[in-house]
Amino acid sequence: MSNSADKVCQLLLREQFGVVAEKIGCCLLRKGPCPLSWLANEVGLKLDKVREILCFFIQHNLVMYEKNKRGFLEYRMAVKPTLWRCRFPKYIYCAKTLYGDAAELLVEEILHHGQVLMNDVVQRVTDRLNEALRESGQPEISARVVYDKFCSLARTHFIMRCTTISAETENSTIQAPDNDHSLYEVPSMDIDGDGRVKRKRSLDESDQPVKRQKTGDTTTKEDGIYWRVNLDRFHQHFRDQAIVAALASKIDKKASEVLRTMLRLSEVKSASYAPVTTPVSFTEIFQALPKEVGLTRSVTEQYLALLCEDSTEIVSKVGNSGGGMYSVNIYKGLISLCKAHVESVVQERFGSKSLRIFRVLLQRKHLEQKQIEDLAMVPAKEAKEILYRMFAQRFVSITEISKTPDHAPSRTFYLFTVNLQQVARMLIQKCYQAMANALIKREAETMEHRRLLDKQERVNAIIATLEQTGADEAQKEEVKQMITPAEKTKLNQVKETCNKLDQAELQLDDTIFILETFIFYTERETCVS
Amino acid sequence: MATAPKTEPDVEAVDLETRIIALCHANPDGVTDVIIQDDMPQFDVKQRVTAINRLLSTGRIDLLKSSSGKLVYKLKDPDAAGLVKGTDQQEKLVYQIIKDSGNKGIWIRDIRYKSNLLLTQVNKILKNLESKKLIKAVKSVAAAKKKVYMLYNLEPDRSVTGGAWYSDQDFESEFVEVLNQQCFKFLEQKALSAQETKIDPIAQRNASFASSEDMWKFISELGISKIQLSVEDIETILDTLIYDGKVEQSIVAKAGGIGDSGQVKLYRYVSPLIPPTGLMRMPCGSCPVSDKCYEGGAISPTTCVYMKQWLDL
Numbered sequence: 001m002s003n004s005a006d007k008v009c010q011l012l013l014r015e016q017f018g019v020v021a022e023k024i025g026c027c028l029l030r031k032g033p034c035p036l037s038w039l040a041n042e043v044g045l046k047l048d049k050v051r052e053i054l055c056f057f058i059q060h061n062l063v064m065y066e067k068n069k070r071g072f073l074e075y076r077m078a079v080k081p082t083l084w085r086c087r088f089p090k091y092i093y094c095a096k097t098l099y100g101d102a103a104e105l106l107v108e109e110i111l112h113h114g115q116v117l118m119n120d121v122v123q124r125v126t127d128r129l130n131e132a133l134r135e136s137g138q139p140e141i142s143a144r145v146v147y148d149k150f151c152s153l154a155r156t157h158f159i160m161r162c163t164t165i166s167a168e169t170e171n172s173t174i175q176a177p178d179n180d181h182s183l184y185e186v187p188s189m190d191i192d193g194d195g196r197v198k199r200k201r202s203l204d205e206s207d208q209p210v211k212r213q214k215t216g217d218t219t220t221k222e223d224g225i226y227w228r229v230n231l232d233r234f235h236q237h238f239r240d241q242a243i244v245a246a247l248a249s250k251i252d253k254k255a256s257e258v259l260r261t262m263l264r265l266s267e268v269k270s271a272s273y274a275p276v277t278t279p280v281s282f283t284e285i286f287q288a289l290p291k292e293v294g295l296t297r298s299v300t301e302q303y304l305a306l307l308c309e310d311s312t313e314i315v316s317k318v319g320n321s322g323g324g325m326y327s328v329n330i331y332k333g334l335i336s337l338c339k340a341h342v343e344s345v346v347q348e349r350f351g352s353k354s355l356r357i358f359r360v361l362l363q364r365k366h367l368e369q370k371q372i373e374d375l376a377m378v379p380a381k382e383a384k385e386i387l388y389r390m391f392a393q394r395f396v397s398i399t400e401i402s403k404t405p406d407h408a409p410s411r412t413f414y415l416f417t418v419n420l421q422q423v424a425r426m427l428i429q430k431c432y433q434a435m436a437n438a439l440i441k442r443e444a445e446t447m448e449h450r451r452l453l454d455k456q457e458r459v460n461a462i463i464a465t466l467e468q469t470g471a472d473e474a475q476k477e478e479v480k481q482m483i484t485p486a487e488k489t490k491l492n493q494v495k496e497t498c499n500k501l502d503q504a505e506l507q508l509d510d511t512i513f514i515l516e517t518f519i520f521y522t523e524r525e526t527c528v529s
Numbered sequence: 530m531a532t533a534p535k536t537e538p539d540v541e542a543v544d545l546e547t548r549i550i551a552l553c554h555a556n557p558d559g560v561t562d563v564i565i566q567d568d569m570p571q572f573d574v575k576q577r578v579t580a581i582n583r584l585l586s587t588g589r590i591d592l593l594k595s596s597s598g599k600l601v602y603k604l605k606d607p608d609a610a611g612l613v614k615g616t617d618q619q620e621k622l623v624y625q626i627i628k629d630s631g632n633k634g635i636w637i638r639d640i641r642y643k644s645n646l647l648l649t650q651v652n653k654i655l656k657n658l659e660s661k662k663l664i665k666a667v668k669s670v671a672a673a674k675k676k677v678y679m680l681y682n683l684e685p686d687r688s689v690t691g692g693a694w695y696s697d698q699d700f701e702s703e704f705v706e707v708l709n710q711q712c713f714k715f716l717e718q719k720a721l722s723a724q725e726t727k728i729d730p731i732a733q734r735n736a737s738f739a740s741s742e743d744m745w746k747f748i749s750e751l752g753i754s755k756i757q758l759s760v761e762d763i764e765t766i767l768d769t770l771i772y773d774g775k776v777e778q779s780i781v782a783k784a785g786g787i788g789d790s791g792q793v794k795l796y797r798y799v800s801p802l803i804p805p806t807g808l809m810r811m812p813c814g815s816c817p818v819s820d821k822c823y824e825g826g827a828i829s830p831t832t833c834v835y836m837k838q839w840l841d842l
């Protein structure tokens with residue numbers, strides 16, 4: 001992991017969990033895996049305090065532990081999951097669009113608690129929903145509805161059980177393979193007549209199985225099973241969304257719906273991270289197309305043909321049975337997307353002539369300067385400048401091929417080329433740096449207006465209590481007056497600034513996500529071949 | 530044969546010319562009008578005069594005054610020897626070197642290198658040859674100050690003049706960009722109107738295609754180019770649009786199938802895959818000093834002016 005990413009980790013920890021957590025997190029990041037006592041010593045805090053924070057981190061899946069060779073438990077910061085905390089809004093929003101409000105709240109609750117018991121979270125979400133419903137004067141819902149959503153999320157692997165790790169057993173980590181179905185098996189739940197989850201009396205009773213799983217030979221206790229969000233699954237979904245969105249932009253909305261349907265169909269059939277999905281037949285695709293899209297058979301055929309002919313080569317026809325078998329090449333989609341993002345950076349940073357030169361290099365691999373000038377039709381002087389600038393900022397690289405062993409410049413060919421992976425890595429760095437900058441700026445903004453923000457909070461609190469005690473309007477108005485108009489405009493401005501920075505962080509994360517997924521796939525590909 | 534009477538005089542004229550040349554060959558010291566007349570009495574004066582005039586104007590023979598004061602015709606030597614007669618060996622050598630370089634021309638340094646002459650000598654000879662209109666200097670586009678020499682009557686190679694995109698030796702960058710934009714607008718417009726037709730997707734895509742010939746016609750009719758561009762020239766421009774990522778090309782077999790390559794290059798506008806990427810939507814993405822920017826540094830996010838501007842603070 002890079003410095004910039006570590007920096008972002010540190011800032012996120014500070015922002016979300018405070019300075020003590022930041023200190024411990026930083027130490028773990030800097031030193032790598034280390035045992036508890038050593039860690040406590042290093043940060044100069046009481047053992048108990050460190051232990052408490054570590055527990056908290058583990059609860060939030062931010063720290064992993066492992067027994068080292070000498071039998072000590074060592075703790076390690078999980079950098080990626082920490083960074084992914086800034087993706088929370090995306091996970092939550094995604095759950096909402098897929099499964100509605102209840103799923104949104106479920107994912108939100110699970111994310112903010114790290115690991116939870118099913119009964120707890122279902123109850124909490126039911127309560128929250130009912131509260132909102134009551135306020136808007138609508139009938140309340142039963143916990144059953146929420147439980148169903150919970151099951152849907154588990155069935156589609158968006159949430160999963162935590163693998164139980166006990167420090168006492170010989171090998172302290174039990175890594176269950178992620179396609180193991182038991183990871184997503186939902187126990188049944190007792191729901192009483194009022195639509196409430198039946199509470200268990202106390203924790204000491206939890207060793208008696210309350211419910212047994214009917215299917216499967218393993219007896220599953222509801223108690224003690226903690227659930228967490230399966231972030232990888234969300235990432236796969238984001239990846240698919242990104243490819244769908246790209247083709248929606250390039251071809252049109254309907255074409256992208258066809259692709260979306262294909263991805264949905266093959267989702268369950270293909271191994272996660274397979275570069276190419278399992279083929280699906282035309283008949284299947286056509287039948288699974290949502291009716292709202294309103295495509296006739298022949299138009300669907302045409303769209304498939306268009307998708308296959310597209311230069312991105314994301315969709316291809318692989319057979320003729322069932323009206324034609326089609327598969328989606330996820331990896332090619334990611335390459336196209338990665339190129340698009342890198343090109344976008346080149347365009348904005350260096351201008352359109354540079355982009356042309358950059359794309360000439362992407363397509364033609366190794367070229368001499370003269371060839372570049374001719375292909376891109378850019379005057380020699382300008383081309384030289386552009387190439388130098390992009391070289392200095394590591395967007396293009398040079399290969400030297402010397403005719404003689406002395407590497408005399410006059411007898412050497414200088415070939416320019418673009419190494420996409422290298423550029424992607426470099427840009428990820430830049431993104432993390434920009435992300436850190438945004439976080440720092442936001443922190444500074446809120447610090448600067450701390451007093452004002454505190455005041456607003458106090459005022460809001462007073463108003464809330466006044467409302468509860470049923471005070472009249474005049475009183476409330478008076479309290480509201482405590483914030484002067486000037487202060488109000490300032491507060492609005494601060495809010496706007498923070499929103500803008502928030503948004504920038506999310507957009508940065510989009511870029512990071514595509515680039516990192518591309519690199520992830522490329523590495524897998526090179527491993528395989 | 531109906532055409533015979535028409536072609537006869539031509540055949541005769543050509544015959545006369547070849548015979549005059551043969552005569553000159555036989556008499557390297559030159560032939561007088563009398564000799565010709567004696568040799569081929571079947572031609573009349575008029576025919577003779579036309580033939581000789583043609584030979585003179587095409588530069589195959591020379592009219593010279595012999596030592597005896599008579600006018601004689603002599604064969605114009607197609608080789609250097611005849612041309613540079615009266616000049617010395619060195620001049621011949623230099624001429625030969627330049628001749629060998631063909632229409633690509635040769636650089637003065639290379640002439641020196643090949644002829645083993647001093648720069649001053651070479652300069653003098655070149656000036657001489659130039660004033661006799663035997664050679665000419667052409668500015669090359671490859672390097673701004675580089676002049677190359679070639680025979681006077683040669684048309685310089687594309688690599689020297691740079692083709693349609695150069696005037697003198699300057700690359701007409703603006704001209705290329707104007708054409709690039711015009712072509713783009715044309716294709717974009719075509720794609721837009723195809724979209725509005727609301728026909729089925731494949732027909733819609735096909736309607737957005739334009740062939741390089743269509744583009745060529747469009748550009749020629751626009752009249753923005755002072756010089757005549759070829760279809761290939763337009764294809765070079767269209768290629769730049771492909772590199773810009775705004776246009777894609779497909780090659781299809783020509784309807785009818787026969788004739789040149791049997792292929793048509795079709796071009797169409799394509800929409801981008803993504804909107805500007807997240808990194809570029811905040812100032813740090815295009816920041817020139819981001820490498821020197823860190824918390825507490827001289828340049829830092831908290832004091833950064835780009836940030837301030839962007840956030841409207």
Ligand code: SF4
Nearest residue numbers: 813816819822830833
């Ligand atoms: S904060 Fe300002 S100075 Fe720093 S990288 Fe961003 S734009 Fe550049």
